[in-house]
Amino acid sequence: MANSKFEYVRNFEQPDSLMPNTWIVVRIDGRGFTNFYSRMCAKYEFEKPNDKRALDLMNAAAKAVVTDLPQIAISYGVSDEYSFVFHKTCNLFERRASKLVSTVVSTFTANYVYLWSTYFTDTPLSFPLPTFDGRAVCYPTVQNLRDYMSWRQADCHINNLYNTAFWKLIQLGGLDNKEAEKTLAGTLAADKNEILFSRFKINYNNEPEMFKKGSIIFRDYELVEPGSHNEAAAADALAEPAVQSKSQAEKDKKRRAKAKVVVEHLDIIRDEFWDKRPWILS
Numbered sequence: 001m002a003n004s005k006f007e008y009v010r011n012f013e014q015p016d017s018l019m020p021n022t023w024i025v026v027r028i029d030g031r032g033f034t035n036f037y038s039r040m041c042a043k044y045e046f047e048k049p050n051d052k053r054a055l056d057l058m059n060a061a062a063k064a065v066v067t068d069l070p071q072i073a074i075s076y077g078v079s080d081e082y083s084f085v086f087h088k089t090c091n092l093f094e095r096r097a098s099k100l101v102s103t104v105v106s107t108f109t110a111n112y113v114y115l116w117s118t119y120f121t122d123t124p125l126s127f128p129l130p131t132f133d134g135r136a137v138c139y140p141t142v143q144n145l146r147d148y149m150s151w152r153q154a155d156c157h158i159n160n161l162y163n164t165a166f167w168k169l170i171q172l173g174g175l176d177n178k179e180a181e182k183t184l185a186g187t188l189a190a191d192k193n194e195i196l197f198s199r200f201k202i203n204y205n206n207e208p209e210m211f212k213k214g215s216i217i218f219r220d221y222e223l224v225e226p227g228s229h230n231e232a233a234a235a236d237a238l239a240e241p242a243v244q245s246k247s248q249a250e251k252d253k254k255r256r257a258k259a260k261v262v263v264e265h266l267d268i269i270r271d272e273f274w275d276k277r278p279w280i281l282s
């Protein structure tokens with residue numbers, strides 16, 4: 001294209017490439033979903049504190065994002081948020097933050113809106129429409145990344161235990177919001193478990209895994225048994241140089257594209273999940 005006298009405005013664009021060789025986490029979060037859901041609750045009797053349909057829809061939209069972007073190694077969702085982890089070798093959009101975040105947000109939102117009617121069969125979507133914000137953060141080590149994931153899952157656990165106790169006190173205990181809040185003020189996890197059990201015969205452990213642990217999406221290969229031959233191979237893969245050869249990267253890309261994308265509700269704080277699936281962070 002010919003150079004016009006207007007071309008100079010390109011120089012106003014600021015570079016925003018994220019640090020190389022770091023794990024990029026793009027976290028999206030529903031905008032004003034407290035209001036979005038109370039409106040839906042009032043209108044359509046959403047279940048509190050967890051509407052399963054809303055979580056299934058989040059998972060389906062996130063699964064579409066992971067399927068669409070093979071550079072995503074794993075993702076974790078809870079409530080109205082989802083974290084997508086781009087592999088540290090990812091070079092999509094030259095790692096430009098604005099490009100990565102906006103692509104994830106719009107892919108997610110488009111799928112969320114498109115899939116709405118699949119999960120809310122008798123509740124058509126209406127204005128104001130759901131929208132999401134997004135941000136990107138780089139984590140330089142696997143430990144930092146795992147601590148990030150643990151942080152989100154610990155948050156899920158703390159919030160869900162509180163919310164479950166809070167809503168049971170209201171729904172089954174006949175308390176109002178203020179009384180429920182007061183009952184739970186200053187209680188520890190064990191106290192909340194005890195309140196649920198002694199007052200309502202509810203064993204928190206038997207609550208659905210999706211509510212307690214959130215949702216993990218990743219590409220599923222064969223599980224690795226600790227101490228096996230596969231484990232040694234996986235360790236080798238970990239020792240590979242940070243910059244892969246082109247053909248290896250090409251092969252990986254094909255393998256990833258073919259692998260099944262699954263949604264699970266597992267503990268990602270302990271080592272077991274990662275030990276059994278060394279390919280996720282290799």
Ligand code: ATP
Pocket residue numbers: 029030031032033034035037046047048049050051052054055079080
């Ligand atoms: P912001 O725009 O700042 O994110 P927000 O209202 O979305 O504001 P969050 O901190 O993201 O605030 O909280 C999410 C809200 O959505 C919480 O109130 C949570 O209870 C509600 N929510 C999320 N998922 C569900 C669900 N599956 N069922 C019922 N409520 C949900």
Ligand code: ATP
Pocket residue numbers: none
């Ligand atoms: P990228 O993902 O990098 O943006 P792209 O293929 O979208 O790749 P653009 O530079 O954004 O590349 O170019 C947009 C393309 O879409 C152009 O080829 C343009 O001709 C085409 N296009 C945009 N709007 C229309 C339209 N209304 N009708 C037909 N073609 C269109």
Ligand code: MG
Pocket residue numbers: 029
């Ligand atoms: Mg928020």
Ligand code: MG
Pocket residue numbers: 029030031032033034080
């Ligand atoms: Mg929100």
Ligand code: MG
Pocket residue numbers: 029030079080081
């Ligand atoms: Mg949120």
Ligand code: MG
Pocket residue numbers: none
């Ligand atoms: Mg364009």
Ligand code: MG
Pocket residue numbers: none
């Ligand atoms: Mg374009």
